[in-house]
Amino acid sequence: MFSSMVFYPLAICISLLVSSLHMVAAHTHVHGNPADELVDIINKNRTAHKSSKLYDNPGLGCMALQYIQAYNGTCDESKSPPEVDITEVFAPDCGVELPTVQTISGRLLACRSHYAKPPEAFSQVLIESKKSLSVLYDGNHTEVGVGLSGTNSDGPYFWCVLFGSGQPNSTFELEGGQALKQKQGCFSGSGVPCSAALMSKVLWSFTGLMVLVAVMGSSCLFL
Ligand SMILES: *[C@@H]1O[C@H](CO)[C@@H](O)[C@H](O)[C@H]1NC(C)=O
Ligand SMILES: *[C@@H]1O[C@H](CO)[C@@H](O)[C@H](O)[C@H]1NC(C)=O
Ligand SMILES: *[C@@H]1O[C@H](CO)[C@@H](O)[C@H](O)[C@H]1NC(C)=O
Ligand SMILES: *[C@@H]1O[C@H](CO)[C@@H](O)[C@H](O)[C@H]1NC(C)=O
Numbered sequence: 001m002f003s004s005m006v007f008y009p010l011a012i013c014i015s016l017l018v019s020s021l022h023m024v025a026a027h028t029h030v031h032g033n034p035a036d037e038l039v040d041i042i043n044k045n046r047t048a049h050k051s052s053k054l055y056d057n058p059g060l061g062c063m064a065l066q067y068i069q070a071y072n073g074t075c076d077e078s079k080s081p082p083e084v085d086i087t088e089v090f091a092p093d094c095g096v097e098l099p100t101v102q103t104i105s106g107r108l109l110a111c112r113s114h115y116a117k118p119p120e121a122f123s124q125v126l127i128e129s130k131k132s133l134s135v136l137y138d139g140n141h142t143e144v145g146v147g148l149s150g151t152n153s154d155g156p157y158f159w160c161v162l163f164g165s166g167q168p169n170s171t172f173e174l175e176g177g178q179a180l181k182q183k184q185g186c187f188s189g190s191g192v193p194c195s196a197a198l199m200s201k202v203l204w205s206f207t208g209l210m211v212l213v214a215v216m217g218s219s220c221l222f223l
Contacts, residue, residue, distance in 0.1 A: 033188070033194060035148055035186040038146045038148070039054075039189070041119060042122070042136065043144075051137045051138075051141075055168035057145050057189055058179055058189030059179065061145030061146055061188040061189045062095075062190070063090045064162045065148070065149060065185045065187040066093055066094060066147070066182075067147065067162065068147050068149050069185075070085060075111040075113070075156040077110065077111060086101065091172075095178070095179055096172050096179075097175055100173040101172060102171045106135040106136075106161075107163070108126045109160045112155070112157055114157065126159055126161065135163070141163040141165055143163070143164045143168045146188040147186070147187045147188075148187075150185075
């Protein structure tokens, strides 16, 4: 029989359990794919500034991740990979059809020793000067792709945004509609989750929350 002595702890326990389940749900949402989140932030900022919304092109996104990989984890933004790598290395490694590759109409690149969530990565890492704002708002852009990666779970973390000005659905086209699998990192537009190093950290914190829910759930059973 329920006495109020038992009932109150049980009610508290259940409401705590429900709120921690909410935390897990929020957490999963936030970490869906930070590259896609960054594209959303870019588009919101552009449209607020009366610039057009850009198409989230997975071919361009994958090339942005390849672009980062050309730095071999060396956080030296001045060492741009040679232009020729775009067609000779990045496109083939992503499965982008060569005839659909076009010139990149703008580029934002940054690296830091610590990870930043998409809103901070946007405002504090990528957009740090008037020059990067003019790249962001350029009226010639029609499409965008974002790549990000950490070479291992301690960084450095790289963010790369590539803009294109071609016909969104006939440039940077992927053979068979899907990018070749990338070793690590995240890119936008594909609906594919991030792979390896960067995400292991995120997964660990997710696992931590799941354990919390399990512990709370089982302690509720004992009441
Ligand atoms: C990365 O490694 C490749 C191959 O070893 C080399 O050609 C390239 O210059 C390196 N890039 C940087 C930025 O060090
Ligand atoms: C767009 O981003 C820039 C750089 O972070 C910021 O200064 C500006 O306030 C943003 N605009 C809007 C409408 O959010
Ligand atoms: C937009 O494209 C035109 C034609 O290619 C070029 O002349 C112009 O400089 C570009 N605008 C910007 C802001 O890059
Ligand atoms: C490109 O997209 C537009 C609008 O979404 C569509 O009308 C057009 O048929 C598409 N073109 C190709 C080549 O897929």
